[in-house]
């Protein structure tokens with residue numbers, strides 16, 4: 001039995017998308033990260049970090065959304081998973097890359113565009129974050145000029161992991177037209193029938209107190 005913990009308005013939507021792509025039956029525990037549920041002792045036993053998502057696969061418990069997807073890809077992945085060591089390495093490369101190069105500035109841009117309450121948004125912070133994204137987005141755009149997907153010719157967990165982080169782009173109404181290959185690839189991924197419906201995602205997050213620097217609670 002597989003159980004996925006985490007509201008679909010959280011990074012758990014990445015793992016829900018993966019589980020759906022794999023046609024796996026799973027129990028969904030929509031643990032809400034904004035109401036204190038992730039701080040309860042019962043949840044902290046699953047993830048001492050107090051964050052969602054968490055996956056429980058027959059008693060094997062794993063946290064970190066993209067690691068969960070890499071695990072599912074290797075165990076059940078078929079064409080979404082690796083066929084050899086080098087493909088597996090590329091899947092890890094892109095998953096670590098999107099976390100390190102893209103997620104934080106993209107979340108900061110999205111927060112300052114739509115997720116923070118209007119009076120808590122800063123255009124300056126958004127611009128700084130967007131400027132940081134130029135380099136990784138140029139890298140992706142150039143790669144996708146040469147091949148349709150991140151590891152080659154087929155959609156894999158690498159695309160799913162990177163695209164699921166990039167769902168924040170459309171939510172923040174970030175214009176990707178300057179990166180035409182990236183834009184077309186993202187829409188190809190997000191239009192897949194099993195993709196979580198990112199268009200319906202609407203939520204807000206409180207701006208953390210004190211100097212932002214990093215969105216400690218959410219990043």
Ligand SMILES: N[C@@H](CCC(=O)N[C@@H](CS)C(=O)NCC(=O)O)C(=O)O
Pocket residue numbers: 009010011012033038050051052053063064065066217218219
């Ligand atoms: N790197 C982690 C981040 C997990 C994370 O920050 N989750 C947020 C929700 S999207 C959370 O649980 N925040 C509540 C908290 O930190 O108290 C992952 O990708 O799984």
